[in-house]
Amino acid sequence: MSIFRTKSVEQSLRDTEDPEHQLKKSLSWVELTMFGIGVVIGAGIFTMTGRVAHSMSGPSIIIxxxxxxxxxxxxxxxxAEFASTVPVAGSAYTFSYASMGEIFAWIIGWDLFLELFLASSVVAQGWSAYLAVFLSQLGIDLPPQIVSGGRFDLLAFGLIMVLGMLLIGGIKESVRVNTVLVAIKLFIVMFVIVAGIGYVKASNFTPFIPDKQPVESSGGLTQPLLQWFTGSQQTAFGVSGIVAGAALVFFAYIGFDVVATTAEEAKNPKRDVPMGILGSLVVCTILYIAISLVLIGMVPYNQLDPSASLAKAFTTVGKPWMAIIISAGAVAGLTTVVLTMMIGATxxxxxxxxDGLLPEGLSHVHPKTRTPYRITLIIMLADGLLAALVPPGILDEMxxxxTLLAFVMVSIGIIVLRRKRPDLPRAFRVPWVPVIPIISAIICLYLMLNLSIETWMRFLIWMVIGIVVYFTYSKNHSRLAHGSELTADINAEITNVMDHQYDTRRKARRAAAQSGATASPEAAEPEPTATESTDPPKES
Structure with missing residues (x-):
């Protein structure tokens, strides 16, 4: 049994029709775009911009x-190309299974589980912190034991429980709630931009690219892997500061890939999913640049508060009440991030x-809501406890x-599948293959190398655990290993055979009818009997 066996695109598509594993197709491109915006735009739009501008890029953070x-x-x-070609739940896991083989699919699936599972817990902790600040601004102080950093983060735990029950109730209902929250978030972001435009000063953009300065580097396990390997000295500002700033703000865009996990639930996935992925990225880029222009224009970059830059900027210009609105936007923003990450993980x-790589009973869907309720319950409880008990800041870089490893594998997978299956219909095609996928993979690898040694060590330990699980359980229980198919696969094969038999009989009757003028009446084909219908066979 080869660990490099691939699952055909056709079989992946047939699996989506199996009654016991069939998800409800109800999402439009607008909802998918809002879905992507909901996960990309979080509290970082109010904090990361000022932090990077203050310490790394200056006004050139726009670049x-x-x-x-x-x-x-x-x-x-x-x-977008993969999602339009293989519109099946699983995102990079499913794409890797179709292009590079089972072992790579398992590695990516195990990796994505880590990413999405931890992301929802980490962001829930941030939501708890922002909610506590927001309530404090309204004069409501909560006991420190039940908020972020306390003994048991009850706020984060409660959020995940509520969102988990919402997910079990149905994907359409979940996306509706997400759409409402994203609309609130976008309104607050636009309000902040419009309110700040009047305080923008052109002099604050000079110098646009500040002179390069050395930065005190961290040592030990907290230093970036690339810095440890090359012994290089990190610098801020200048051209190198722009590039370093780009590497930092790159993580503000992470999340659009979660849209691909819902491809199986889109009404027209070949069109809607690419539009959702690319549309959300364009909207988020415009908003990030607009916030950067307003923030830098209001306060000189070297006077920004790295911890609460936007709120402090409005305080500086005599509008401290804006801090309450910004906190409300952060709460709404992080709620959609947690919801979207939980959907992606499930x-x-x-x-x-x-596919049999994990116990198949987990993938059964609820007969009424058509959601994977068993998985959602497990994710909900585990996520809630992790967010409530693990101290904030430990698992962020994981x-x-x-995410970056998934980006690398998907980029390589495009090249592989183009060569293996050039015949597949692709509603969206990446231009200039293999140049663009190769550049994408190199950029993501570079960013991975800029993460800390400590993060790499934890990640490798998680991957080793995953490899052990694969060879002790998944490899032997994989449906490809046994050649087993879901009900939909078997029914499809039976229907194909019966249709072929029907076509053969119909051609024979037609040939006999054409030769009827010269043939004797006794040689003519008898009329169909009750046991031989002229209609095509029905699927059992």
Whole structure:
């Protein structure tokens, strides 16, 4: 049994029709775009911009955002092509299974589970912190034991429980709630932009690219892997600061890939999913640049508060009440991120379970809501406990390294599948293959190398655990290993055979009818009997 066996695109598509594993197709391109915006735009739009501008790029952070958007757009195009070609739940896991083989699919699936599972917990902790600040601004102080950093983060736990029950209730209902929250978030972001335009000063953009300065580097396990390997000295500002800033703000775009996990639930996935992925990326880029222009224009970059830059900027110009609105926007923004990450995690595990790499019973869907309720319950409880008990800040970078590895594998997978299956219909095609996928993979690898040694060590330990699970369980229980197919696969094969038999009989009757003028009446074909219908056979 080869660990490099691939699952055909045709079989992946047939699996989506199996009654016990069939998800409800109800999402439009507008909802998918809002879905992507909901996960990309979080609290970072209010904090990351000021932090990077203050310490790394200065006013040229605008260029950093553009560079990061272009780099992220390369990976987004690869996701869009795969999602339009293989519109099946699982995102990069499913794409890798179709292009590179089972072992790579398992590695990516295991990696995505880590990314999405941890992301929802980490962001829930941030949501708890922002909610506590927001309530404090309204004069409501909560006990420190039940908020972020306390003994048991009850706010984060409660959020995940509520969102988990919403997910079990149905994907359409979940996306409706997400759409409402995203609309609120976008309104607050636009309000902040419009309110700040009147305080913009052109002099604050000079110098646009500040002179390069050395930066005190961290040492030990917290230093970037590339810095440890090359012994290089990190610098800020200047051209190198723009590039370093782009590497930092790149993570502000992470999340659009989660749209691909819902491809199986889109009404017209070949059109809607690429539009959702690329549309959300374009909208988010415009908003990031607009916020950067307003923030830098209001306060000189070297006077920004790295921890609460936007709120402090409005306080500086005599509008402290704007801090309450910004906190409300952060709460709404992070709610949609947690919801979207939980959806992504459940769909990846659903796809792996349906393929037999994880216990198949997990992938059964609820007969009424058509959602993977068993997986959702498990994710909900585990996520809630992780968010409530693990101290904030420990697992943040683990999310980034998992996402970047998925980007690398999807970029390479585009090249592989183009060569293996050039015949497949592709509603969206990445231009200039293999150049663009190769550039995308190199950029993501570079960003991975800029993560800390400590993050790499944790990630490798997680991967080793995954390899052990694969060879002890998944390899032997894989449906490809046994040649087993879901009900839909078997029914499809039976229907194909019966249709072929029907076509053969019909051609024979037609040939006999054409030769009837010269043939004797006794040689003519008898009329169909009750046991031989002229209608095509029905699928059992």
């Amino acid at each position: 950093s955002f553009i560079i990061a958007a272009i780099a992220c757009g390369l990976a987004a195009m690869c996701y 769909r990846v595990i659903f796809a792996m379970s349906r 999310v980034n390294i998992g």
